Amino acid sequence: xxxxxxxxxxxxxxxxxxxxxxxxxxxxxxxxxxxxxxxxxxxxxxxxxxxxxxxxxxxxxxxxxxxxxxxxxxxxxxxxxxxxxxxxxxxxxxxxxxxxxxxxxxxxxxxxxxxxxxxxxxxxxxxxxxxxxxxxxxxxxxxxxxxxxxxxxxxxxxxxxxxxxxxxxxxxxxxxxxxxxxxxxxxxxxxxxxxxxxxxxxxxxxxxxxxxxxxxxxxxxxxxxxxxxxxxxxxxxxxxxxxxxxxxxxxx
Amino acid sequence: xxxxxxxxxxxxxxxxxxxxxxxxxxxxxxxxxxxxxxxxxxxxxxxxxxxxxxxxxxxxxxxxxxxxxxxxxxxxxxxxxxxxxxxxxxxxxxxxxxxxxxxxxxxxxxxxxxxxxxxxxxxxxxxxxxxxxxxxxxxxxxxxxxxxxxxxxxxxxxxxxxxxxxxxxxxxxxxxxxxxxxxxxxxxxxxxxxxxxxxxxxxxxxxxxxxxxxxxxxxxxxxxxxxxxxxxxxxxxxxxxxxxxxxxxxxxx
Numbered sequence: 001x002x003x004x005x006x007x008x009x010x011x012x013x014x015x016x017x018x019x020x021x022x023x024x025x026x027x028x029x030x031x032x033x034x035x036x037x038x039x040x041x042x043x044x045x046x047x048x049x050x051x052x053x054x055x056x057x058x059x060x061x062x063x064x065x066x067x068x069x070x071x072x073x074x075x076x077x078x079x080x081x082x083x084x085x086x087x088x089x090x091x092x093x094x095x096x097x098x099x100x101x102x103x104x105x106x107x108x109x110x111x112x113x114x115x116x117x118x119x120x121x122x123x124x125x126x127x128x129x130x131x132x133x134x135x136x137x138x139x140x141x142x143x144x145x146x147x148x149x150x151x152x153x154x155x156x157x158x159x160x161x162x163x164x165x166x167x168x169x170x171x172x173x174x175x176x177x178x179x180x181x182x183x184x185x186x187x188x189x190x191x192x193x194x195x196x197x198x199x200x201x202x203x204x205x206x207x208x209x210x211x212x213x214x215x216x217x218x219x220x221x222x223x224x225x226x227x228x229x230x231x232x233x234x235x236x237x238x239x240x241x242x243x244x245x246x247x248x249x250x251x252x
Numbered sequence: 253x254x255x256x257x258x259x260x261x262x263x264x265x266x267x268x269x270x271x272x273x274x275x276x277x278x279x280x281x282x283x284x285x286x287x288x289x290x291x292x293x294x295x296x297x298x299x300x301x302x303x304x305x306x307x308x309x310x311x312x313x314x315x316x317x318x319x320x321x322x323x324x325x326x327x328x329x330x331x332x333x334x335x336x337x338x339x340x341x342x343x344x345x346x347x348x349x350x351x352x353x354x355x356x357x358x359x360x361x362x363x364x365x366x367x368x369x370x371x372x373x374x375x376x377x378x379x380x381x382x383x384x385x386x387x388x389x390x391x392x393x394x395x396x397x398x399x400x401x402x403x404x405x406x407x408x409x410x411x412x413x414x415x416x417x418x419x420x421x422x423x424x425x426x427x428x429x430x431x432x433x434x435x436x437x438x439x440x441x442x443x444x445x446x447x448x449x450x451x452x453x454x455x456x457x458x459x460x461x462x463x464x465x466x467x468x469x470x471x472x473x474x475x476x477x478x479x480x481x482x483x484x485x486x487x488x489x490x491x492x493x494x495x496x497x498x499x500x501x502x503x504x505x
Contacts, residue, residue, distance in 0.1 A: 042349070044349035047353025059442070062444040064440065077315060129456065131440055131456065132314075136306070137312045137314065212440060245349075252440070252441065
């Protein structure tokens with residue numbers, strides 16, 4: 001072995017060690033700053049992690065585009081069949097007065113809110129785009145109470161990292177990180193285009209996350225759980241979507 | 253240092269010259285990674301389009317609004333009226349995961365390639381056409397030569413002719429950046445941070461439509477690219493792009 005190749009071997013070895021430890025440090029930092037999505041374990045984990053980390057570094061505080069009233073779609077498409085559960089129909093017959101949104105988990109004061117209580121809080125309206133992962137979209141005016149207000153009322157504990165939300169429709173649940181949960185445009189939505197939120201669009205209550213695709217905007221929400229880890233929910237992938245093969249983070 | 257190598261400097265130059273590869277290692281590696289990504293993006297992209305084979309212009313569009321055009325194919329969603337009596341299985345989950353992962357690899361590979369091309373002079377030497385080659389006479393004579401299937405010259409074994417250069421420049425500096433940009437413009441989070449990236453196209457549905465057409469152009473490029481390789485001598489060109497060596501014997505006719 002000549003001097004030259006030995007030197008090369010040593011520098012290559014040092015570069016490899018530096019690279020490996022650099023990666024390890026990067027992974028630890030990424031985890032600490034919440035840059036790793038809960039569905040990072042699959043073969044698509046590297047791509048998902050890059051997407052989520054890049055979005056969190058670039059778009060943490062960005063606001064979803066808002067449109068003039070003239071841009072509101074005449075034909076907002078309500079995807080899927082309206083929910084038809086027996087319990088849901090009973091609540092619907094009562095004008096959803098008995099609907100409850102339970103908030104629990106890492107909060108100082110777990111509580112349960114009626115639609116009337118939610119409408120008594122300061123409301124927020126936004127004319128934003130709702131895009132489905134399939135490719136279609138519409139623009140509507142959404143009215144509701146910002147999720148951060150609800151979280152303030154119940155007193156979120158400092159170690160909170162995610163808000164998990166459950167639909168009344170069995171098997172439909174999802175979660176968002178605190179960047180989205182505390183985002184001013186994330187709404188517990190009860191109104192659409194000046195009226196009550198139609199059942200087809202998720203009425204009485206839908207979580208609106210305008211910086212993510214339609215499927216993160218879960219309809220008929222009945223429970224919110226604040227948590228520091230998603231491991232205990234379902235298969236631990238953060239939502240029902242990755243269990244069905246879809247990405248947890250849908251801001252892409 | 254010169255003593256370690258043990259050659260006088262002119263001998264080194266001759267050795268280096270006969271060993272100069274047809275394609276450098278960076279070009280070869282980035283080429284094949286991009287090829288893999290391209291197929292992953294194409295297959296997953298087709299699967300994603302199948303879930304909604306309708307296209308629109310502007311910010312919004314759905315099955316209740318008029319379309320710009322509709323691909324005459326069945327869909328993987330029952331909500332899309334296609335005229336077919338059946339619905340294809342939903343493959344969007346893995347398709348989207350794969351599409352974005354392959355896009356990351358393609359973009360990062362493209363950045364390595366772009367940095368290499370800029371700093372080593374590869375773009376200047378091999379991709380940018382010489383000023384004299386850009387006259388109509390030079391371009392039309394090059395086209396006429398190709399149409400008559402005239403044998404390629406010695407120079408074309410070492411570098412690209414003007415038609416190749418113009419095509420590669422268009423693919424590398426126009427189509428590739430545009431397909432990435434229109435892809436990003438469909439992202440709600442990117443749109444929130446960089447609204448201009450969307451409004452410049454006239455809206456997110458316009459960006460989706462342009463993304464589709466740029467992809468079609470890229471597929472057309474791929475077909476012509478492979479056809480030209482077959483015409484120029486498939487084994488020779490493949491060997492050059494895999495091992496870097498141009499062939500000793502001339503294969504093209």
